[in-house]
Amino acid sequence: MRIALVVLLALLSTGAAAAPDGQATAGATVETPPVQHSGDAADDPAIWYDRTDSSRSMVIGTDKMGALETYDLQGRLLQRITGIMPNNVDVRDDVVVAADDDTDEGVLRIFLVDPATRKLRPAAVIPTAVTAHGVCMYRSPVSDKLYAFPTAVSGRVEEFELTVRGSRVDARSVRLFNLGRTVEGCVADDASGALYVAEEKVGIWRYDAEPSPRHSRVLVDGARPERDGHLQADVEGLAIAGDRLYASSQGSSDFTVYGRMVNAYLGRFRVVNSGDVDGCQDTDGIDATSRPLGAGFPAGMFVCQDGYNVRGSTVLKQNFKFVPLERVVAPIGTSPTPFG
Template sequence: MRRSAVLAAVPLALTLALPAAGAPPATVTTDNETPVLYDDDEGGNASGDDPAIWVHPGDSRRSIVVVTAKEGGLRVYDLASRELQSLPATPAPRADGVDGRYNNVDIAYGVRVGGRTADVAVVSDRYNDQLRFFTIDPAGSGAMTPLREVTAPEQEFLFNPDRVAVDDEQTAYGVAVWQPGTGETYAVVTQEGTTTIATARVTPRRDGTVGYTEVEHLDLPDRFPLPGGRTWIPCEEPGVAPQLEGVAVDQRTGVLYATQEDVGLWRIPLPLGPGGPRLIDTVADFGIDDVYDEETEECVPADPAQPGLGGPNLVADAEGVDVYYARGRVGYVIVSSQGDDRFAVYSTQGRNRSLGTFRIAGDGVDDVNGSDGLAVTNRVVGDYREGLLVTHDEPETGPGVDPDRDATSFSYVDWGRIADALGLQVSTAAGNDPRLR
């Protein structure tokens, strides 16, 4: 089923309660990053994109970080950022399956798989327009092979009618897990090059595989009302709409947070339905009229002097997003502002007011730049006694990196440093995160 969301004709960028423009970001540091990935033949075409943190239920030191490397498959790291496992992007288990391209990843906890309870990494596969599923060994970083694929065969395409349409690559992109109740697990997935979001029910099979059913769609706006009665259409290459990628679900409230890269941050109630989405912040150049230059394949301002109407927190692309669970009803939405190498933080309560921005500086490693995906947990994980943020870094420019190759990595940041810098809570209780109770 497909639904469309209609945006109310209000001057969005002027109604947000945001800090004063130009407020400097805080700076936090990290000294822990994963080995470099190279996006070339020699490096296995591995381009880092999105991380997920799996928290071990009994021994936090055995927690792991799972990341996507696109055509390079998946990587699994321990809390010291050592690589534990490299999984290739194998063909999907379909009669017409091709080698995968793993874009985003999230964790589903407590899924019944083959008669036992397991935690599952849920991965979006762009080249097959479907979800892939990997059970996590309960030993975590102590396992010889922490992940094992259990994707059921012949899963339907999430957004396309057939393989010919899939090959045009407007396919599964961002992914987040939503677990609203015991025995209920859904994946929320965005579509590359469109404004469409899908939900799919995760359905374990008796044979130990995992698939999905009940796919539903919601189309978000691709044009926006402005003050004075104008309508703004974000500039994209021909045939492409202003896409969404980063998605995260507040498991306490069933609210989806989604980043529309050239537009801003959305708040969307689940399950999907019309009338509920609300745009809670906009990128700085929201409302600027651009034109597509076919020669450079870039969008350029029609009037370089035209001011943007967006807020001060996000510079396109708005990318990764996740939720930190603090005490009571307090929580934080963290968003990567890829265009200016910052991260924005918002409250999960009320009107999602802005709580500030920060940068990540390297201490013996390079600074974090151009962040795409990110993940955060409030739980103690190993030496991260106040929680952990993991974020993509591109380009990776640290010591020993070949400057002539496309290099990416992931950096680990102590949540306590972010909390100190912005005056946020630290609360590591398991009960804060409904998935880990």
């Protein structure tokens, strides 16, 4: 769902006041350069954490029209990998997986991060059975095995077991199931073993992330107008940080927040203009971490794709915004609100 530009620009002209009365707001402190392609190009970010020096951590972002990009914590471009069409991206440790649906079957493009140089090196190209569109990763607390979940506009989700062998990564499909309608955003919780999948018109579903023939699920929250809930279709990116689960409610151009363990709704917020950095609107992908990332992000970071990147009244190509996590956490209360 794309918001009418003329309406959006009218809202943006009021800055933080654009948020509805009583709604929490948070301002970004850093933004990346616009991606090179025009239109709906930027899509999904992922945060790579440098275990030796957290201030050297970086954000990986997709330009789904033709590149995978990496940025430092000041938003500066570090690397641009061209010749691919990555729609979504995720990372665990030094393994990066991007979903590329620019082929008939779709593929997972797997890279390894060299921590010394922060460069991404190709490690594998894996065909998928689901025409990979979205992707998320999972480190099992049971087996310590690494998994990737490509998702598809057909509603299907596949699970791959990944094995790192030196400079290469092997992949084995271990699971396939179908939600029935368009899915893209997903996130897996390495602590609880939960897999959250965003069915765009319906809501957020919780599954077991462990490979299993059982595909039982629970609806975390519904998306209006089809379901009663706090989300407004389309439901897009999902992220986990600290004790919270975050979702991009694209139709309302804001973000919903849930408790990480019981998934009760806690509130919502909007990322608004802050100084020279504009907010995030019509957001596709998000990511978040509660790990300290140096002086600029001492409590962690929330990253959002900006569907309408503007400077004044000028519309620029899309980009990504970095928000100190405490700005996101503080305004949202901790008393759970029941779903419905």
